Amino acid sequence: MKYCLDCDWHATAADEPDQRDRSRAAIDHHVETGHAIDSSESLVRPTTPDGLGAVLARELVPSSD
Numbered sequence: 001m002k003y004c005l006d007c008d009w010h011a012t013a014a015d016e017p018d019q020r021d022r023s024r025a026a027i028d029h030h031v032e033t034g035h036a037i038d039s040s041e042s043l044v045r046p047t048t049p050d051g052l053g054a055v056l057a058r059e060l061v062p063s064s065d
């Protein structure tokens with residue numbers, strides 16, 4: 001998912017099934033508000049430290065939330 005560091009805005013797979021739509025929505029939010037968007041959909045796969053695996057696994061399961 002993508003989420004705003006400055007407010008409660010977020011875009012999940014449930015909200016926008018297409019990752020490109022989520023990216024565009026995040027960019028739109030940033031442009032409109034100047035807020036910083038963070039994302040767990042980094043293009044560079046992190047070499048997972050302990051604990052991050054659970055987050056990644058949850059992201060791979062569709063509609064789990």
Ligand SMILES: [Zn+2]
Pocket residue numbers: 004005006007008009029033035036
């Ligand atoms: Zn925001």
